[in-house]
Amino acid sequence: MAQPPEVAEDPLLTSFEDTIRRNDRIEPRDWMPDAYRRTLVRQVAQHAHSEIIGMQPEGHWIGRAPSLRRKAILLAKVQDEAGHGLYLYSACETLGVARADLMRKLIDGRQKYSSIFNYPALTYADVGTIGWLVDGAAICNQVPLCRTSYGPYGRAMIRICKEESFHQRQGYELLATMMRGTDEQRAMVQESVDRFWWPSLMMFGPPDAESPNTAQSMAWNIKRNTNDDLRQRFVDMTVPQAEALGVTPPDPDLRWNEERGSYDFGEPDWAEFKAVLRGDGPRNAQRLAHRRRAWEEGAWVRDAAMAFARRGPRPEEDGR
Ligand SMILES: [Fe+2]
């Protein structure tokens, strides 16, 4: 029977949904529902902001690295994070938003970044722990995003993930070196893991039951796994690495569950998570103030670059 005209399907919406069903990519010039675009802008912007705010806790240690080798590694790692921010801001711009607008929203506190970067890096062991646990959690989150439905986001993630695995290895290697050192160094690593373990588990977001956007994001193939699923994967991947390192995650409920073939683990302190998201974490104010200052002090560079671009090439700079 023919459909009555009042419920006739919108051909644009049908073609969008077909693309998603086929597991194909949506590209910038394709039609997309407004809510899909808004969800992506929010997620990709938040991701981009996390990359550049994430430069701060580790950047603090570049001038204090214990050797030239460690300094070179850390410098390369922090520089990679700036690059990740740039890929992601560019991906976000293909959705029709201006980068200056995103930056304004970040420094006004209207867009978020990952709450993990509101925790301080207090010792050089934290450089290792951040690489191992924070970049490790980022990898668990980001590998499935290589198959996300929005083309520019998925392609940015492929390159980012390759660099993140270098980040995780350098962190693990630093910690392994310290664990072969003195008792004091071993204690420093354990103390660092004690501080970063729970905030790393919080990086996957609230429990599924309290994550209202997950179902829609999964229906659109933006998200490929739920928060709890990714958190479990991270714990299963990380616990054997902790054993190999010789550190103990600060969770008395952590044990292997033979039946599930996975680790059982305790509940993160969700009240702390919400407090940090609200802006009451140990370094929220400092992170934003630093970002705001960098944006304001960099205004002349942006102005000069724009003036140079408007002027166009001069004859003597042409025809090389
Ligand atoms: Fe990154």
Ligand SMILES: [Fe+2]
């Ligand atoms: Fe990273």
